[in-house]
Amino acid sequence: MKLPPFEYRSPTTLAEAVAILAAEGGSARPLAGGQSLLPVLAFRLAAPSILVDLRRIPDLRRITIDDKGVHLGAMTRWRDIEDDARLRTAHPLLVAAIAHVAHYQIRNRGTVGGSIAHADPAAEMPGICVTCDAEISVMGTNGARTIRADDFFVGALTTSLEPDEIITEIKLPAWPAQRRWGFREFARRRGDFAMAAAALFYDQDAGGKATNAHVGIIGLGDRPRRIPEVEAAINGQAVDEALMERAAEITSANVEAQADIHASAEYRRSLAGTMVERALRDAAQRQ
Ligand SMILES: Cc1cc2nc3c(=O)[nH]c(=O)nc-3n(C[C@H](O)[C@H](O)[C@H](O)COP(=O)(O)OP(=O)(O)OC[C@H]3O[C@@H](n4cnc5c(N)ncnc54)[C@H](O)[C@@H]3O)c2cc1C
Numbered sequence: 001m002k003l004p005p006f007e008y009r010s011p012t013t014l015a016e017a018v019a020i021l022a023a024e025g026g027s028a029r030p031l032a033g034g035q036s037l038l039p040v041l042a043f044r045l046a047a048p049s050i051l052v053d054l055r056r057i058p059d060l061r062r063i064t065i066d067d068k069g070v071h072l073g074a075m076t077r078w079r080d081i082e083d084d085a086r087l088r089t090a091h092p093l094l095v096a097a098i099a100h101v102a103h104y105q106i107r108n109r110g111t112v113g114g115s116i117a118h119a120d121p122a123a124e125m126p127g128i129c130v131t132c133d134a135e136i137s138v139m140g141t142n143g144a145r146t147i148r149a150d151d152f153f154v155g156a157l158t159t160s161l162e163p164d165e166i167i168t169e170i171k172l173p174a175w176p177a178q179r180r181w182g183f184r185e186f187a188r189r190r191g192d193f194a195m196a197a198a199a200l201f202y203d204q205d206a207g208g209k210a211t212n213a214h215v216g217i218i219g220l221g222d223r224p225r226r227i228p229e230v231e232a233a234i235n236g237q238a239v240d241e242a243l244m245e246r247a248a249e250i251t252s253a254n255v256e257a258q259a260d261i262h263a264s265a266e267y268r269r270s271l272a273g274t275m276v277e278r279a280l281r282d283a284a285q286r287q
Pocket residue numbers: 029030031032033034035036037038039054074075100101102103106109110111112113114115116117118122123124125161165166167168191192193194
């Protein structure tokens with residue numbers, strides 16, 4: 001389908017990009033990899049007056065790792081993450097999740113900032129942000145601010161971004177070397193959006209009991225969410241087979257799910273429990 005008409009701008013500074021968005025009062029849109037925005041335009045689900053291409057703005061495509069964690073510039077592409085060997089130890093959960101995003105051609109263009117701004121409930125990156133307590137830095141006419149991932153995702157395809165704000169960076173907190181983690185996803189075909197996925201990690205105390213459990217579910221409900229009931233069941237326990245099975249039951253009992261053309265809500269809740277159980281088993285077996 002043909003795209004609706006729009007003007008194209010390609011600013012070279014963040015301030016210029018923000019000024020264009022502000023001047024249009026919400027009818028201009030940033031353009032990153034175009035892998036979600038262009039289909040949205042083609043289906044006429046949006047008709048922005050101007051597309052503000054972010055590619056020429058310096059410093060938005062970068063991966064920095066320091067003692068505070070992993071800093072991903074908003075224009076970092078999926079391929080950049082796959083290609084960066086440092087991330088396999090600095091944030092293995094991120095790397096494992098990204099492997100499930102779409103197909104190579106899309107991963108070659110799509111960006112982390114575009115993904116979280118698009119806020120598809122079945123997308124991996126928003127789920128990683130929520131599970132890992134990411135901080136999202138944005139810049140608008142009122143200056144810079146940082147938004148906790150939990151406050152950023154408001155609903156399906158809806159975030160707390162203002163129309164004149166541009167995401168500049170996602171910060172994932174530092175990842176201890178001994179951390180146990182797992183990522184499991186079920187999709188109809190490899191590269192499709194998740195029908196259900198679980199991203200989780202925990203640390204261990206001196207006696208081998210789990211602490212600091214973070215369990216996130218992707219693909220159910222209107223946005224990714226952590227499941228505090230499962231986290232509470234894991235914390236303070238040795239992660240054994242009985243706990244894995246209990247975690248699956250608690251997940252299925254506590255996640256919100258909606259039926260769609262692919263599956264009933266009940267099936268999705270059951271699938272989410274299975275994903276948590278398997279991810280927990282992977283985590284427990286990891287050395
Ligand atoms: C066939 C297909 C399969 C896919 N499968 C998956 C999948 O399995 N998992 C998955 O996670 N994704 C999937 N995607 C989506 C893909 O990952 C996109 O790349 C991603 O969602 C959007 O990134 P983008 O850089 O292409 O953003 P764009 O399409 O350029 O932009 C998306 C939205 O974000 C806004 N935006 C972009 N950058 C910024 C910024 N820095 N600040 C503020 N707003 C911004 C845009 O205005 C637009 O509203 C798939 C896409 C396709 C076409």
